Amino acid sequence: MRAFMMQTADAPPRLTETARPDPGPGEVRIRVAACGLNFADLLMIAGKYQDTPALPFTLGMEIAGTVEVCGPDVQAPAPGTRVAAFIGAGGLADHAVCDAARCTPLPATMTMIEGAGFQIAYGTSHLALAHRARLQPGETLLVLGAAGGVGLTAVEIGAQMGARVVAVARGAEKLEVARAAGAEVLIDSAAESDLRATFKALGGIDVVYDAVGEPAASAALRALRPEGRFLAIGFAGGEVPRFPANLLLVKNISVLGLYWGGYLRFAPQVLTDSLAELMRWHAEGRLHPHVSHVLPLVRVAEGLDLLKARKATGKVVITMEDPEDQPVR
Numbered sequence: 001m002r003a004f005m006m007q008t009a010d011a012p013p014r015l016t017e018t019a020r021p022d023p024g025p026g027e028v029r030i031r032v033a034a035c036g037l038n039f040a041d042l043l044m045i046a047g048k049y050q051d052t053p054a055l056p057f058t059l060g061m062e063i064a065g066t067v068e069v070c071g072p073d074v075q076a077p078a079p080g081t082r083v084a085a086f087i088g089a090g091g092l093a094d095h096a097v098c099d100a101a102r103c104t105p106l107p108a109t110m111t112m113i114e115g116a117g118f119q120i121a122y123g124t125s126h127l128a129l130a131h132r133a134r135l136q137p138g139e140t141l142l143v144l145g146a147a148g149g150v151g152l153t154a155v156e157i158g159a160q161m162g163a164r165v166v167a168v169a170r171g172a173e174k175l176e177v178a179r180a181a182g183a184e185v186l187i188d189s190a191a192e193s194d195l196r197a198t199f200k201a202l203g204g205i206d207v208v209y210d211a212v213g214e215p216a217a218s219a220a221l222r223a224l225r226p227e228g229r230f231l232a233i234g235f236a237g238g239e240v241p242r243f244p245a246n247l248l249l250v251k252n253i254s255v256l257g258l259y260w261g262g263y264l265r266f267a268p269q270v271l272t273d274s275l276a277e278l279m280r281w282h283a284e285g286r287l288h289p290h291v292s293h294v295l296p297l298v299r300v301a302e303g304l305d306l307l308k309a310r311k312a313t314g315k316v317v318i319t320m321e322d323p324e325d326q327p328v329r
């Protein structure tokens with residue numbers, strides 16, 4: 001089968017022929033239809049991601065596809081079931097093996113392309129806003145990186161939870177995507193010379209969702225209301241925020257870390273329950289995943305370049321078939 005593999009730390013990943021994997025006990029093999037790209041793929045290629053597998057490995061953290069074969073003791077999901085699965089690595093390939101427990105059946109309303117980019121982005125924002133920050137209706141939520149993979153889902157889920165959402169992103173096109181997802185206030189980070197003053201002028205923020213890092217992070221922290229919550233989600237801009245504890249004390253502010261994948265290890269049920277709720281919301285027509293680019297596996301490097309160059313909005317999804325030859329649904 002084909003797989004997009006990292007062979008050594010100093011060579012870029014490339015499409016390679018490799019053996020099709022067989023499922024062991026507790027596992028299933030999935031015929032992959034589509035794989036969502038993530039900023040973390042770029043970090044893995046650079047050897048900077050906290051959960052990078054040992055070399056050689058196949059990239060691709062999350063997939064949608066059809067169960068082909070069950071391992072020895074596995075009853076469900078049965079062969080033929082359409083599923084989404086978080087697999088950490090190995091998804092940019094024609095076939096992938098994963099824990100049966102990590103498969104979530106796709107609602108009939110969800111396409112394979114939507115399913116492939118759904119779990120990490122929606123899962124992260126749902127756990128961050130509902131489970132960690134306990135966002136309340138009527139509160140003001142400010143999202144940094146609001147048109148990116150995780151940021152856009154924070155806008156949509158925040159609006160669904162009844163918050164007034166402020167979206168911060170670069171350029172009118174990205175802000176329009178955030179507006180369509182439910183943002184009420186739009187701030188163009190490329191056009192602002194004083195983000196700190198702009199955030200303060202909002203009249204008080206209850207929750208900051210930060211997928212970007214400095215310098216916007218510190219400006220946002222300083223605009224929080226007393227008892228405000230700052231969610232540290234990611235550092236796509238490259239600079240990790242450092243906050244003085246005296247500021248947190250004086251303003252009664254909480255800084256909350258959120259690593260979605262971490263829940264798999266210490267509280268998998270929290271993650272499973274969250275995904276089940278999100279799949280229900282999708283089936284009810286409440287969520288509208290935004291995928292800016294769909295590319296075939298042979299063009300995966302282009303997809304990663306789109307993320308690196310900040311040209312994508314929402315998700316970039318790779319399909320195993322060429323969508324021009326055979327549309328993937």
Ligand SMILES: NC(=O)c1ccc[n+]([C@@H]2O[C@H](COP(=O)([O-])OP(=O)(O)OC[C@H]3O[C@@H](n4cnc5c(N)ncnc54)[C@H](OP(=O)(O)O)[C@@H]3O)[C@@H](O)[C@H]2O)c1
Nearest residue numbers: 039145148149150169170233234235236237258259260310
């Ligand atoms: N904590 C978790 O569990 C979790 C889960 C998923 C992702 N993350 C992290 O969240 C961050 C965003 O991930 P994502 O998958 O949403 O990425 P993405 O789709 O590439 O979006 C990142 C956004 O960050 C902004 N950005 C600012 N500086 C950037 C730079 N130098 N390079 C690229 N983008 C930059 C871009 O928006 P503008 O151009 O509008 O500024 C872009 O839309 C990453 O750090 C990722 O590791 C964390």
